[in-house]
Amino acid sequence: MTAFTVALVLVVAAAGLLRWRRPAWYWLTFGVTLAALRVLIRYASVMDACGLTVPPSRWRLALARIADRPAPDSRVPRILRLRPTRTGLVLRLKLRPGQDAFDVAAAPDRLRHSFSMYGVTSREVRSGVVELRMTGYDVLKRVQMPAKTDPRPMxxxxxxxxxxxxxxxxxxxxxxxxxxxxxxxxxxxxxxxxxxxxxxxxxxxxxxxxxxxxxxxxxxxxxxxxxxxxxxxxxxxxxxxxxxxxxxxxxxxxxxxxxxxxxxxxxxxxxxxxxxxxxxxxxxxxxxxxxxxxxxxxxxxxxxxxxxxxxxxxxxxxxxxxxxxxxxxxxxxxxxxxxxxxxxxxxxxxxxxxxxxxxxxxxxxxxxxxxxxxxxxxxxxxxxxxxxxxxxxxxxxxxxxxxxxxxxxxxxxxxxxxxxxxxxxxxxxRPAVAAPPAPRVPLSKAAPVTA
CATH class of the missing domain: 3.40.50.300 (P-loop containing nucleotide triphosphate hydrolases)
Incomplete structure (x- = not known):
C-alpha cells in the first residue's frame, strides 16, 4: 500500500474510534464538515420530499409559457444562514409566501432521517423565519456543559x-x-x-x-x-x-x-x-x-x-x-x-x-x-x-x-x-455548623524500615 492509502486508513480508523468512544470529539473534527456538506447537497430534494415547497408563482409560469420554456420547479425555503455549533448545526430559513412555521415543525423526524442527523427541532424566530437546530449525536448520553455560559443575576x-x-x-x-x-x-x-x-x-x-x-x-x-x-x-x-x-x-x-x-x-x-x-x-x-x-x-x-x-x-x-x-x-x-x-x-x-x-x-x-x-x-x-x-x-x-x-x-x-x-x-x-476540621498532622514521623 502507498503512504496515501495508509494515511487514509488511519484517518478512517481514527474517525470510527472517535465516533464510538468520543462522539463530541468526532463531531468537532470530522462530523461537522460532513454534515454541512450533506445538508447543502441534499437540501432541495429533502425539502421537496418533505412537502416543504411551494408551487412557482403565476408570473413565473406565464413567463415560461411566453418564452416556450419548461415550467419552473417548486420553490424551497431560502437558506439565510448555516452555522456549526459544538453539538450540531443551526439552519435558519426564510419561508416562502404561503408557508407556515407549523409546516416545518411537523416534519422534524423526516428532516432528521433525510439529513442523517441525530435530532432536529424547530422554532419560529420571527414572522416568516424559522430556525432548525440539528444535533449530530446524543448530547444527553454524556452531558458536557459548554465552557462558556451566560449566567446573569438569578x-x-x-x-x-x-x-x-x-x-x-x-x-x-x-x-x-x-x-x-x-x-x-x-x-x-x-x-x-x-x-x-x-x-x-x-x-x-x-x-x-x-x-x-x-x-x-x-x-x-x-x-x-x-x-x-x-x-x-x-x-x-x-x-x-x-x-x-x-x-x-x-x-x-x-x-x-x-x-x-x-x-x-x-x-x-x-x-x-x-x-x-x-x-x-x-x-x-x-x-x-x-x-x-x-x-x-x-x-x-x-x-x-x-x-x-x-x-x-x-x-x-x-x-x-x-x-x-x-x-x-x-x-x-x-x-x-x-x-x-x-x-x-x-x-x-x-x-x-x-x-x-x-x-x-x-x-x-x-x-x-x-x-x-x-x-x-x-x-x-x-x-x-x-x-x-x-x-x-x-x-x-x-x-x-x-x-x-x-x-x-x-x-x-x-x-x-x-x-x-x-x-x-x-x-x-440558621443552621449551626462547626468549623471545618483542620488537616491532621502526625506528631512524629515514622522511621523507615531497614532490613
Whole structure:
C-alpha cells in the first residue's frame, strides 16, 4: 500500500474510534464538515420530499409559457444562514409566501432521517423565519456543559437540552417552579446543580428538608435557614411571610409617586429599588413537599393547613418581594389535600424526571402540554437525570443535568460560605455548623524500615 492509502486508513480508523468512544470529539473534527456538506447537497430534494415547497408563482409560469420554456420547479425555503455549533448545526430559513412555521415543525423526524442527523427541532424566530437546530449525536448520553455560559443575576445554567443548548433556571422570568421525580430519577442531582449555581450569587438560600436533612444539611454553610421537620418548617414559612410583608412596606415607602417621578423609576418590586436599598432575594427549596402535606391526626392537620397556606401566599405574592419557590417531590397530586391544586397553579416552571405513574406527569404538564405528559412517562429507568422541562406557554424540552456529586456541591457551598446573608427574621433558623476540621498532622514521623 502507498503512504496515501495508509494515511487514509488511519484517518478512517481514527474517525470510527472517535465516533464510538468520543462522539463530541468526532463531531468537532470530522462530523461537522460532513454534515454541512450533506445538508447543502441534499437540501432541495429533502425539502421537496418533505412537502416543504411551494408551487412557482403565476408570473413565473406565464413567463415560461411566453418564452416556450419548461415550467419552473417548486420553490424551497431560502437558506439565510448555516452555522456549526459544538453539538450540531443551526439552519435558519426564510419561508416562502404561503408557508407556515407549523409546516416545518411537523416534519422534524423526516428532516432528521433525510439529513442523517441525530435530532432536529424547530422554532419560529420571527414572522416568516424559522430556525432548525440539528444535533449530530446524543448530547444527553454524556452531558458536557459548554465552557462558556451566560449566567446573569438569578439565572443559573442547570442542564443541557437535547438540541445542544443550555437550559437556564431564570428566577426573574419564572419565579416559582415544581420539580418531580421518582427515587433514583436524578432529581437530587438537578437540585445540587441548582444550589451550586446559586451559591456564588448574592442570594439567601432557605431549605426545607423533612428527610432529617440528609439532602440539604451537608450544604448548610451556604444556607441562611434550614428546617428538617414539619414543625420547624411551619415556623420558618411564617417567618418568610413576615419578611415578605416587611419588604412590601419598604417598596411602598420608596415609591414616592409624583408627577416629577419618571414612570421607569416607580418601584413595583425589589428590582426597581436602588441597589443600596434592595433586599437580598430569597430562594426557598422544599425537598419533599409531600412530607409537609401529610397528616395523621387533628393536630398535624392544623399544622399542614398552616404550611400549605403559607406556601400558597408566598407563591402568589412572593415574586415582587424577591422570594422564589423551588418545590420538589416524588409525588404531587390532589390527594395531598386542599390547597395543593392552588399551589400548583402558581408554579409556572415544571420539570419532571422519571415518574412512577401517569397522574404525577399529568399534575406537572396536563394543564399546559399533553405532549410533555407523554414524553415524561416514556423516560427509561436507566437514563437517570433525563427530564422534561416546560412552562405555562406550552413549550417543553428534554434536558439532562450534568452529574454533580454531593461532595462537589459541598465544596462549592463551602467555598462561597462567606456570601451567606444574615437576615434577622431568619436568624433563629440558621443552621449551626462547626468549623471545618483542620488537616491532621502526625506528631512524629515514622522511621523507615531497614532490613
Amino acid at each position: 439565572r443559573v445554567p442547570v442542564a443541557l437540552r437535547e438540541d445542544g443548548s443550555v437550559h437556564y433556571r431564570d428566577y426573574r422570568a419564572v419565579p416559582h417552579a415544581l420539580t418531580l421525580g421518582a427515587t433514583e430519577s436524578g432529581k437530587s442531582v438537578y437540585q445540587r446543580n441548582l444550589v451550586a449555581g446559586l451559591a456564588p450569587m448574592d442570594v439567601a438560600l432557605v431549605g426545607i428538608d423533612c428527610k432529617q436533612g440528609v439532602e440539604l444539611f451537608p450544604l448548610a454553610r451556604r444556607f441562611s435557614a434550614l428546617a428538617d421537620n414539619p414543625d420547624t418548617a411551619a415556623e420558618l414559612l411564617d417567618a418568610l411571610v413576615d419578611h415578605m410583608q416587611g419588604v412590601y412596606q419598604l417598596i411602598r415607602a420608596e415609591q414616592r409617586i409624583s408627577v416629577a417621578v419618571p414612570d421607569a423609576d416607580i418601584a413595583a418590586d425589589i428590582w426597581d429599588l436602588p441597589e443600596e436599598l434592595r433586599p437580598v432575594p430569597v430562594v426557598v427549596l422544599v425537598d419533599e413537599v409531600a412530607e409537609l402535606a401529610l397528616f395523621a391526626n387533628k393536630e398535624e392537620e392544623k399544622r399542614r393547613d398552616r404550611i400549605i397556606t403559607a406556601l400558597v401566599r408566598l407563591a402568589q405574592l412572593g415574586r415582587a418581594a424577591g422570594i422564589y419557590l423551588e418545590i420538589c417531590g416524588q409525588r404531587f397530586g390532589s390527594e395531598l389535600g386542599k390547597g395543593i391544586t392552588m399551589l400548583r397553579a402558581q408554579l409556572t416552571g415544571r420539570t419532571a424526571h422519571r415518574v412512577n405513574d401517569e397522574t404525577s406527569a399529568n399534575m406537572a404538564f396536563g394543564d399546559i402540554s399533553p405532549d410533555a405528559v407523554l414524553a415524561a412517562i416514556q423516560i427509561p429507568a436507566e437514563l437517570r437525570g433525563v427530564a422534561i422541562a416546560g412552562d405555562s406557554t406550552g413549550g417543553w424540552h428534554r434536558i439532562r443535568a450534568p452529574h454533580t456529586s454531593l461532595r462537589q456541591a459541598v465544596n462549592v457551598c463551602n467555598k462561597h460560605a462567606d456570601r451567606t446573608p444574615a437576615l434577622p427574621v431568619l436568624e433563629p433558623f
